[in-house]
Structure formats: C-alpha cells, structure tokens
Amino acid sequence: MNDLSDKRTAAVHFEPDDQVDRLKSEILRKLTYSLGKAPAAAQAHDWLTAGILATRDHAIDVWQASTKESYATGRKRVYYLSLEFLIGRSLADTLNNLGLTEPMTRAMRELGVDLPEIETIEPDAALGNGGLGRLAACYMEAMASTGVPALGYGIRYDHGLFKQGIENGRQIERPEDWLSFRNPWEFERREASYRIGFGGSVAASGPDQVVWTPEETVFAVAYDTPVVGWRGRDSTTLRLWRARAMHPLSLDAFNKGDLVGAVAERNRAEAISKVLYPNDSTPAGQELRLRQEFFFTSASLQDLVHRHHRQFGSLDNLAEKAAIQLNDTHPSLAVAELMRLLLDEHKFNWEKAWEITNATISYTNHTLLPEALETWPVALVERLLPRHMQIIFGINARFLDAVRRRSPDADLASLSLIDEHHGRRVRMANLAFVGSHTVNGVSALHSNLMKETVFAQLHRAFPERITNVTNGITPRRWLLNANPGLTRLLQEVCGEAVADDIGLVRQFGAHADDRAVQERLAAIRRDNKLRLAKVIQQDCGVVVDPEVLFDVQIKRVHEYKRQLLNILETIALYNAIRSEPYRDWAPRVKVFAGKAASNYTTAKSIINLINDVAAVVNNDITTRDRLKVVFLPNYNVSLAELIIPAADLSEQISTAGMEASGTGNMKFALNGAITIGTLDGANIEIGERVGADNIVIFGLTADEVEIAKRNPRPSAEVIRATPHLEGVLDAVAGGAYSPGERDRYAQLVEGLRLNDWFLVLRDFESYHQAQRRVDALWADRARWWQMSVANTAHCAWFSADRAIGEYAERIWHVPAGQAARA
Ligand code: GL5
Secondary structure, three states: OOHHHHHHOHHHHOOHHHHHHHHHHHHHHHHHHHOOOOHHHOOHHHHHHHHHHHHHHHHHHHHHHHHHHHHHHOOOEEEEEOOOEEEEOOHHHHHHHHOOHHHHHHHHHHOOOOHHHHHOOOOOEEEOOOHHHHHHHHHHHHHHHHOOOEEEEEEOOOEOOOEEEEEOOEEEEEOOOOOOOOOOOOEEEEEEEEEEEEOOEEEEEEOOEEEEEOOEEEEEEEEEEEEEOHHHOOEEEEEEEEEEEOOOOOHHHHHOOOHHHHOHHHHHHHHHHOEOOOOOOOOOOOHHHHHHHHHHHHHHHHHHHHHHHHHHOOOOOHHHHEEEEEEOOOOOOHHHHHHHHHHHHOOOOHHHHHHHHHHHEEEEOOOOOHHHOOEEEHHHHHHHOHHHHHHHHHHHHHHHHHHHHHOOOOOHHHHOOEEOOOOOEEEHHHHHHHHOOEEEEOOHHHHHHHHHOOOHHHHHHOOOOEEEOOOOEOHHHHHHHOOHHHHHHHHHHHOHHHHOOHHHHHHHHHHOOOHHHHHHHHHHHHHHHHHHHHHHHHHHOOOOOOOOEEEEEEOOOOHHHOHHHHHHHHHHHHHHHHHOOOOOOOOEEEEEEOOOOOOOHHHHHHHHHHHHHHHHHHOOOOOOOOEEEEEEOOOOHHHHHHHHHHOOEEEEOOOOOOOOOOOHHHHHHHOOOEEEEOOOOOHHHHHHHHOHHHOEEOOOOHHHHHHHHHOOOOHHHHHHHOOOHHHHHHHHHHOOOOOOOOOOOHHHHHHHHHOOOOOOOOOHHHHHHHHHHHHHHHHOHHHHHHHHHHHHHOOHHHEHHHHHHHHHHHHHOOOOHHHHHO
C-alpha cells in the first residue's frame, strides 16, 4: 500500500472508541466554530450541519488524495456533462461509503442526537427530473467506487425540481428551495470562473481566422462537491456552475432612480442558473433553456481545456487524456464549442480540430420519443451563438459531402444536422451523433431500436458507432443504505463481502426454497412496509395493513408510462370485488407517486383521477380490507428510498418500445419485488436474468406496437372485445369518481376513444389477466418468496459498477482505478 491509499482509508482504521471520541470532538468543533452555536442551544438543523461538516472533512481527505494521484499519474479523466444530477440526500450515503455510519451514529447518540432522525431534515438535492438525472448521480458515485477519475459538470440551480402538493386531488407546484440555508457540502471556486458569451458578431481576421465578439457576457462560477466512493477509496468531483453578472449593479441607472433597470443585467444573467426546467422527455422550447445548455457546456469545456493545457502544455493529446460524455443531447453544443476553442483560441486547422473533437466526445441517447428529440430554430442559434452556427454549418457541409461521395443515394435530408421541413432547425441528436466517436443506447432493446428508427440513416453512414450500455444503479444507495434489513440477511447468507462485491448475491439464489430464509425475508419486508405505512398515514391519511400486497408504481407521470392503465385496471378490480365480495381476492394497496410536468395537462389529469379513485375506494366499506389506493405527494429520491424496499410488486408497464431503459425497475428487482411489466427497456434484460418464471410479463411487444400503430384497431372494437372495459370508461367519463364535476374526465376518456396512441385499451385485458396471475402467486406465499429471492440473486448485473466498467473499457478507454493500481 502506498502513502496515498494509507491516507484514504485512514478514517476507517481507528479503534472504534477512539473514532467515536474523535468524531464527537469534530462535531463539537464544527458546532462551536463554524456555526457559532453552543451545544445547549443547538437545534436539529445545527447538529445536521455540524455532522455534515465533520463528515465532509473526511471526504476531503479522500478527495484530495484522489485528485493528487490522478494528476501525479496523468491518468485519463472522464468529464460527464449533464444538465441534471438528481442526487437526493448525501449524508447517510457519504457516511456509509466512508465506513463511518456506526461511529457517527454513536458519536451523535452520545451527544444526545438521533442521527437517523436528523438525516431526514437534509434537503434533497433535486437537480433533475427523473431517471436521466438520477443515472448521472449513480454514475458519479460508481466512478468514485471503481476508481475512474471523473468530473461531473452541470448547473447549480437555485431551485431544483418543484415541490408537488396535492390539493383536492390536483397537483400543485411550489418552488423548491434547497439552497435557502446554504449547502454545507459545496465549495465555491472563485478562481474557476469563465466568461460565457452570447450574441454579437463574427468577423474574419485573417485566412481561416475568425473572431467572435459577443454582445453579452456572463460569468460561470464553479461550485465543487466531492462524491466519495465505496470504502472511501476514491472520490469524484461534481462541479456545478452558477451564473453571475459581469456588472451586478448599474450605478448610473440606480442614481437616476431606475431601480429595476439598475439590476436588469444581473437578473438576466442570473436567470440562467435560477431554475431547473421541469420537463421529462420533452424539450422546453424556451430561449432560456438554450442559454442554460450553452452556459454549462461552454464553462465545462473551457475549464477542461484549460486544465488539460495547464497539465500537458498542449491540446494535441486531449483525446488521450480526456473523455467527454454527453448525457443526452442537452450538452450537444459541446461539439461546436470544442471546435471553436480549438480553431479560434488554439489555432488548430479544421481537420485536426475535428479529429480531436471526435476522438474525445461520446454521446448517450436516453429517449426515442420523437417529441423529445431536441431541435432549435436555426434563427435562434444564429442570434444567440453566431460562431457556433457557422461551425455547425461547416460540420454539416463536410459531413454531407463525405457521405455523398461514399454513397450517392444516401438520404441526405434525414442525415443533415439541419431539419429543413419544420422551418429550419438544428437537430441536436444529429449534431451529437456526428461529433461523437461512440453513441450508446441504455438497454439492449433501446440500442437496437436506435439503429432501426431515429438513427437508421446515421447508423448506415456509421455502422460501427452505435453500441449499447444497459443502465445500472448504485447498490450502495439502493440496497445497502435503503434496505439494511435485507443487506444484513445477504451478508449472513452470502458473506460480509457482498457489500464490496455485489456479484456475490448470486449465492442467495441457492436459498430460494429455504423456509428460514423466506421467513426472514417476510419479516424484513414487513418492517419496511410498516415504515412506509406510517408515512402513508401521515401524508395521505389512509391506514394500510402491512400484511397486504404493496403494489407500487412510482415514476414521472407520463402517458407512455401508463399510470392510466394501472388506475383503470384498479377500477375494474374494485368493481369486481364489489360484485363478488366473498371471492378470494389478494388484498392490495395500490401505491402511486410521481410528478407531472407543470404544462402537461393530460398527466395532471391522470394524477387527479388517481386521487379521485382513491377517495371513492378508500371510503367504501365493502372493499375496505381488500383494496386501498394511495397517491404519495412530492415523489423524490428520499421517498423512493423508503418505498422501494417496501414494495411487493413493481409496476413497469410502459408501452413497449417507449421506455428507453428504466432504472426504477432495477432498484425494485434488486430489493426483491416482483415485476409486472411489458417487454420494454431493461425489463427484458431483468426477465432474462431472473428467468421467465420470476417475472410477470404482459402486453404487446415493441414489434407488435409498431404494427398496431401502423394499422390502428378502432378503439370501439377494442373496447367491445375487452370485458369490463366499457363499464370502467363510462363510469370515469360520466363522473362516477368526480361527482362534484361530472365532466372532469370526459376529455381524458374521449382522448382514449379517439386515439389510443399509448395502447392503454389494447393492453388492458392482457394486463388484467397478468394481475390475476399476481393474485395467484401472492396466495402461494412460499412461491412468492422464492421469486423474490431469485430477483435479488440475479440482479447484481444491474449494478452501476458494471455499467461504468463497460463505459470505461469500451467507450472511454480508461482503466478502472483499482485495476490500474494493482
Ligand atoms: C430517460 C428514459 O426515459 C429512461 O427510460 C431511462 O432509464 C433514463 C436513463 O437512461 O433516461 N430519459 C429521460 O429523458 N429521462 C429518463 O428517465 O428523464
């Protein structure tokens, strides 16, 4: 072991009592000297901040050692550009990764503080909308855990994803305020600030020389947070940019009494990092969004180019030392910005600049939904980023020329970076594709569909470029921390080392029939359900029995995710229970949670319907013991950590071909929930691993969906052929669940009858039958626990460490740290 690794693991090697004493004095010092509070006067939030600051010191030791080592060895570094990082809380995870959970709990206890309780007042860092942002957070932790040197670049939004309230069954949005009491994890880096230009003009200043003179300039200031990996071996850095005005106040305007004008520039500049766009899988068309995209992309590239130049004195070897990963198309402008830096600031010629750009950048696609593929009007890009528009035209001309020469009959219109059909728009996905050496999808099905659909022409032009890396989740947060009961059982059965090598859970499979293991599992699940039941009672006012089946759908609310299918089937079940109350129904609670984009009317109407159905069902005494429906407000990472370990059934019911991968599906399966799902995204790979007997599959396949869309069956015919459906739709449309406003759902149902685009009606019967199979499985509890064991035992492959290993080896060409040091 060298000095560096000694230093890294120092925190873990103290004798337990010494360590507790040391932590106590560290906490007290922070309380006294950083917060100015005496222990007797300290409130819960003071203890939390003192605990975070004490923990952060340990993280810094690891962080500095990691940084020093990666500089000393000149290893290749990954730069992960993402407009979203959906982090959640950090204290429990950081303590766990540092091996400090036990001693910190004891230290706090001896100071009269309940650590798990104060952990719950840490605000969630909700700098993301859904899976894409959460994936970025998992990958930052997994890179730290597997020793891949990395910097994550994003925006430090003042306001993360809105807070969702439910009032009279409807979603209301309130601003989120995670920074209102400062963020104790971060460090402001004044020295790392860059000028970001917008607008202005471009002029030739010599042969091949161009000068861009922006009309407006804002500052991007860096805020760094360490992300510590498992056992505190390594740390990555999350570097988030905040926008600041060059001139915070116009004294001239102020002195003339123009108070608004005096801060106009400041407001315009700072708006860039003010708020996260609450859109999931749909582009926001606002100019501000494009400004955000360029702002963080340009700051990140200037930063990494500057660092590289300082370290190596030249940019010739950029691709050897830096891998830039674009998390979706939001940072696609990186292609043009890197070209600009190389051409205009570092005086490379076009060919060399292009070679470096292409060899450095790679791009992950996260959705094929046509409405989600980002495009920007050429006129807007030209006005805001004139030099970049020139460069994009330059890339396009050379690219189309090369294709034309190679294959004269290629479909240039669909290959072009410019869409000429809809008023000339820049296709950000094409820009990212052409500018990258590798493009990946996020599940096997999704990557294949990329080749066949949206990227079919580009795939023909670059047959080697598309590859697949199925998503992964960090087992530290989603198993070890979220489900300590199950973790303990796994450690007993598979050995303590499962925490280090999640692959060892495989051995759990051999115990699927062991009654004692099954009983332990049942007890663990029951405890988790009890914890969730308390929150349900608090937040929804509904009492649920932990003995019943917890049937859970938690995710963004979107038509393709088909919460509507779930709630319509719930109504059918409710009707069936009422008409045959003495049948042997599997008692269930249907748990929903999720946010809808604020401008997505249909999704909001679906939330309203779920709540209205809940109000009726939960007050009906005939179904009282057998069916409950709850919608937990304000879904976020912390709530997911509570819900997932308590789930018996995981609803992954998207229209096949529409969910790129899903990652919630992996979290549930690893925690032993049974999936009811379509053959979509990573559900397919979960099924392949756990085995067809241990998953409940229904519905049309992606191929069948394609055919069904080309030749849609009239809804009336589908409804006629589907038992129960007509009655359910009539009841909803007629106001049975909205007696105060009878036509509240008339449009929602009419929409389905007119165009069942997401095949809710088509898949209804298949889903209903699948749910009856679930009833039967639940009745045979030994079988259920067997399935649960199989799910946990075979889902280690969905670890983010495996996914990062694939990126490192096949895309970034960086050796993982442990291997490199061994
Ligand atoms: C998403 C996809 O919709 C998910 O299927 C996928 O698991 C996730 C991460 O790859 O990316 N795309 C997207 O825009 N959001 C997603 O969750 O928000």
